[in-house]
Amino acid sequence: MTLWRKALAELLGTAGLLCAVLGSGIMAERLAGGNVAVALLANTIATVFALYVLIEVFGPLSGAHFNPAVSVVMALRRELPAASLLAYVAAQLTGAMLGAWLANAMFDLSVLQWSTKLRGGWGPWLGEVVATAGLVLVILGAPTGKAAQLVACYIGAAYWFTSSTSFANPAAVFGRMFSDSFAGIAPGSASGFVVAELIGAAIGASLHRLVR
Template sequence: MKAQFLGEFFGTAFLLMIVVGSGIMGHNLSGGNEAIALLANSLATGAGLFSLIKTLGSISGAHFNPVVSLIEYFWGRLTLKKLISYWIAQVAGAIIGVFLTHIMFNQPIFQLALKNRNEPYLWISEIVATFGLICTIALSGKKNVEFAPLSIALYIVSAYWFTSSTSFANPAVTIARALTNTFCGIAHNGILAFILAQIAGAVFAYLLLKNFEKPTIK
């Protein structure tokens, strides 16, 4: 249990350092060109996520995401105690990851995001993004499990671009990104709606997946 908790904590911390750090770097170097900044952000996130899944997948399952852990619980692969432990590790790791990113970029450690993302079209985007993520995780490794990390990473890269919300698809990420007033931030008024949308997307995916042969989430 301890190793799994640490795997989720450090994995989610590094995920947020990758997301927020590449967002800051991309924004700083792009001269205000948001397309270039988003491209840098998405590619770094995909590459980092692939590495994290390959590195920590055998330790904790490499969830790094409360809704992924929730679906694992629904499938009976996590106990309630372990689910809560994973949630604590993921949220704590995400917040620590943001704080460390601020330190690395010589910014104030404690920040509150001001970027408003509290719009209905963005909620729908988060439902779609999370639905697609859960389906990708559950189905991409059914025949060749070794391809799952690459499939997941590539899905996230693409979802940065095909969703209007840039695919948060992760409650821990959403909470932590409310604590950075940078390229990747989300103002506090959008947190609850995003998380509810992410849960809805995950549950819709779970209900659909029940109609298939029981999938394997790694």
């Protein structure tokens, strides 16, 4: 498998993930009649199903990271060649943006837009640390062939037990900036989430080394 094909798999998978997250958020917001809990539940279910399918489909091709924090951890563990890291991250960020644009277009929204949804504060940032640490710990500790199920289940749960609704992914933060919808995040709020996620990824990798 050549690097460009692996990068393409990461681009397509991340695009699919962000399209599912944002598209289901838009649909949920429209149908929930203002009930945020119902909208979040619908958004969660769609994300869990999409994430499971995408990991199963693209896992054999690229490892199905769809997440720069995960790719950095894998590079540090020498499970991803350092020379491939930049290509993976670029593909993930590009895919996240394209997925957001696709979701906007499907729901007759302006394709090019910025989110105005402010998120942040110590509580949500701590939630992102917890969400990302747990995600990395699940990925590294998953038995062979079980990663898709475990990651999807963990993210579904973390939508509800973390104060940030578990972005747990710098590419997801990047993509969500391009949709002014239920699951969006304002560009001004993005940096705090990304820093928290990178800290969480480091904690998750460290915990795995301690318990393995």
